[in-house]
Amino acid sequence: MKIIKRDGNTVDYNPEKIRVAIKKANKEVSRKEKINKEEINEIIKYIEGLGKQRMLVEDIQDIIEEKLMEIGKYQLAKKYITYRYTRALVRKANTTDQSIKELIEGENEYWNNENSNKNAKVVTTQRDYLAGITSTDITRRFLLPEDVVKAHDEGIIHFHDADYFAQNALHNCELVNLQDMLQNGTIINGVMIESPHRFITASTIATQIILAVTSSSYGGATVTLTHLAPFVRKSYNNYYEKYKARGESDKDCKKHAKEDVKNEIRDGVQTFNYQVNSMTNTNGQAPFLSVCMYLGETDEYKDELAMIIEEFLNQRILGFKNEKGVYITPAFPKLLYVLEEDNIHKDSKYWYLTELAAKCTAKRMVPDYISEKKMLELKIDKDGNGNCYPCMGCRSFLTPWTTEGNPSKAKDFEEGKSKYYGRFNQGVVTINLVDVALSSGGDKELFWKIYNDRLDLCHKALKLRHERLAKATSNVAPILWQHGALARLDKDESIHELLHNGYSTLSLGYAGLYECVKYMTGHSHTDNGKGKKFGLEVMQKMNDKCKEWKAEENIDYSVYGTPIESTTYKFAKCLKDRFGEVEGITDRDYITNSYHVPVFEEIDAFEKLRLESEFQELSPGGAISYIETPDLQNNIESVLQIIKFIYDNIMYAELNTKSDYCQKCGYDGEILIDDDMEWYCPNCGNRDHDTLNVARRTCGYIGSNFWNKGRTQEIKERVLHLDNKDA
DSSP, X not given: OXXXXXXXXXXXXXXXXXXXXXXHHHTTSXXXXXXXXXXXXXXXXXXXXXXXXXXXXXXXXXXXXXXHXXXXXXXXXXXXXXXXXXXXXXXXXXXXXXXXXXXXXTOOHHHHTSOTTOOTTSHHHHHHHHHHHHHHHHIIIIISOHHHHHHHHTTSEEETTHHHHTSTTOOOOEEOOHHHHHHXXXXXXXXXXXXXXXXXXXXXXXXXXXXXXHTSSOSOEEEEGGGTHHHHHHHHHHHHHHHHHTTXXXXXXXXXXXXXXXXXXXXXXXXXXXXXXXXXXXXXXXXXXXXXXXXXXXXXXXXXXXXXXXXXXXXXXXXXXXXXXXXXXXXXXXXXXXXOTTTSSTTSTTHHHHXXXXXXXXXXXXXXXXXXXXXXXXXXXXXXXXXXOOOBTTTBOOOOOOOSSOTTOOTTOOTTSOOOTTOBEEEEEEEEHHHHHHHHTTOHHHHHHHHHHHHHHHHHHHHXXXXXXXXXXXXXXXXXXXXXXXXXXXXXXXXXXXXXXXXXXXXXXXXXXXXXXXXXXXXXXXXXXXXXXXXXXXXXXXXXXXXXXXXXXXXXXXXXXXXXXXXXXXXXXXXXXXXXXXXXXXXXXXOOBTTOOOTTSOOOHHHHHHHHHHHHTTOTTBOOEEEEOOOOTTOHHHHHHHHHHHHHXXXXXXXXXXXXXXXXXXXXXXXXXXXXXXXXXXXXXXXXXXXXXXXXXXXXXXXXXXXXXXXXXXXXXXXXXXXXXXX
8 A cells, every 4th residue: 555645755554653653642641541552453454454555644644533532542532633733733844954954965856856957966056955945945834825835746736936935036037138238337236337348348247247137036037149239349449440540541440350359259259158157146057048149139230240149159069168178068058049031041141140050059959949930920019010039048938018108117118119128027837737637537527627726726826926026126136126137126116017017927837738638538739630629729728817817917927838847757756646657648757848749759840840839829928849850960951941941830949969978988979868767878888977968958948967757758758850861
């Protein structure tokens, strides 16, 4: 028999625990009220005689109380109840000690694998996790209602980032307004930073801003290279004037200035990359940063922007050196390349950048691709205009926003024009769609009832996030709210207005669409028939709910394809605990992310992207699709064919390749996973994580610090969607 503990974990039945508990109560009563060993054994025999395969620990305790009262041992039953209540108080009063001990000693599997970009062995990460454990404890005991905590523990929903929720001032992702901060100046740690006069200075200041911003939030941040482009021209003009002052001809001034500015761009981009990857923010990691490359964001500085993009791509193709001095694939910054008319055709002016991007993708898995064409079709503002802009972090997209007022107080704001930079996400709560399906037992009518109730519970949890953040004032994070990253509010001013009117978003996440549809219909949502139809109905329901909540509260709720890195394993374990092993549904240690085609399903790359584009439209708050490919470094034409297909068919997508290195033998092929979910070098057998450089895409971003058992199994079972022939 299996026993389900209060934390949702399952353990083997042990009758000795019953004996110990009753004996402790026995010591508190008179001889007349005590029971003997035989009577204790009778209670145990009765429990075992029920023939249950699984029992809740609370149910066993209820039975013990009933049996004690049946034999007239009322005082003993009372003491047992008191003992049980006292134990519950102890559990509730202190849930942190053991977790902290396990973290420090390196024994906690969850924290060791919670984030593939964090190393739980180093003190900076441990410090963040120690604070996170404390925050989670406070959140569970004081800040969240019991129904939300219970649903979270049972894997019915997931209340994200509880390790940051205790502070009422932390939000999720953002688009950093570098333009405002670099053009109008900013303040960091009380020091005024004036507008720079050179590109290399602007690049350095940008990294300092990024560190400060990501230390004042959690989740992903995005900047755009467009905001750095004007400083390339400033540098060029400075060089031109220098050579002009020396009496050189106009032709020579231009030639030498161009050479110097090219060198400065190289140095500035290198400085940017070194800074971003060597700095550690208060979250215990390098900034979770995305960098946007969108030529269409500027007309005046397009050529300067193209020079920066080219250098970023060249340096990423080269890679960053590891401790052995070998060039490897870095996790950050994530690169976002926007496909547009100026770079998508061979006769386009900036086609050379797209070719370079394709080489970079084949070698280093980035950039990811945003289709301007598709985004203009999908992201429509209130005036009916299409919009194109980057995601926040790995996949979070804002809705287009315009207003007659100006709640951000950003100096670069133009009334009547959509605004992206300076906006942010308030937080995420995710629904487990697989649990909804299994809870219904396959009954469609019951499914929709349970689904509606679960969505209402998610809404309740999301409002808690909003209400907590609404208490913050601009003073809690001046870099964000006072000095331009997100706003230019006054001191002591509330951020409340920025949480309404669509300026920021709340995300309704979802996971396991494939398993949900498979269980309810017997088909995959990829069947272009019954399964797909039901899957789209499930997605539409979430969108309808978000629209309903938004109309009632003037808060922008949006459907978000959650990148559940570690939670995919948690959800899978909870499903097995609640429903047992259901073939094809709960028989793996992971569930499928968002609307994705399951990783083990054979499907052509083009068909996968085409099909997922329909579901991506119903995930406006966040979505990304990908295909798995072999090594395409010698087949760039295939990469370019995929890129062109993305431009015409899907808003946001990426290509997943392998980019690994074994420090012990120098092997630079694919590091493999054995049947025990352990990574090893196929050349020398090395299994030491400290000497294996492994980079894999994890839910939209690259991870390099390994993963939990469930995510590792998911990575192992990924099939290729593209062969290594000409596309």
